[in-house]
Amino acid sequence: MILADILAARGRIAGVADRMPLVPSPFLSERTGREVLLKLESMQATGAFKLRGALNAISRLPAETHGVVCCSTGNHGRAVAYAARQRGLRAIVCMSALVPQAKVDGISALGAEVRIVGRSQDEAQVEASRLARDEGFAEIPPFDHPDVIAGQGTIAFELVEARPDIATILVPLSGGGLAAGIAFAAKLLKPGIRVIGISMDRGAAMHASLQAGRPVEVEEVPSLADSLGGGIGLANAHTLALCRDNLDATVLLTEDEIRLGMQALYFEDRLVTEGAAAVGAAALLSGKVGPDDGPAALIVTGRNVDMAAFAEIVAGRDVRLGDITLKGRAYAA
């Protein structure tokens, strides 16, 4: 990948997925003794930054493409559905029978066909691969693809142009498409800028893979930051190397710390965010990312959270996470 790929992606997403607001956080700035800015990717039409990558990848498909397929039930699935509709393409999202109806409805509402296959994500993936192989659908991967990475990297241009003095960018980290794109572009635009990837401390596949020097599998456990779950793919071809070469550090957070991030963004900045989107705020409040000289930009990645669950979390009630209960804690500044 070269910087020109990201510049080209900027043109392809213009007017649809670009220029999300960059706003100050007076509370986090006061609390950390440095200027803190929030990049509100949660304001995207689909509620998350993934529209950038999906739109770029889908815009680059050859003219004869008749449809796209993916098997994400989350923010990538929404992004693919939306971007395909923009281009007038058929979209099929493959899911297992265990996916909650609300997610099925959310994706169908964006105009995609939902195909229910089997009882696991792996079985859904088999059907997606079959559609790609036998029926000529283009498969759009959630992170490990140059066009997806380039789309996410457009965020770095917007940040550095708006505020050339930004010293640190805090990026939620899962498969690493977002972190790879942002870190790659930001370092070319402004050598010396720091880019830090942030994950939950249980099931952080990219962190474990960076440590091991190769893609490793981790056990997926329920987390407030559910959008950060899942592996990086044992055949990872792009994001692991880009994260290894361009990220300055990775930071891991407890569920308690992530909850505090969600609560602070809600009560202080009046934002509704997913757990995954609040990890930047959480990393600053926990002190795991300390002050350095200059402003910090946090990527607030998405808002697609179940509102009933969100209300419980910000109210500080007990939260069930699979087999464990996160004991309630009311917000205190």
Ligand SMILES: *Cc1c(COP(=O)(O)O)cnc(C)c1O
């Ligand atoms: C996908 C996602 C991430 C992580 O992005 P990767 O490219 O997989 O690292 C972070 N936050 C939200 C809300 C997401 O949907």
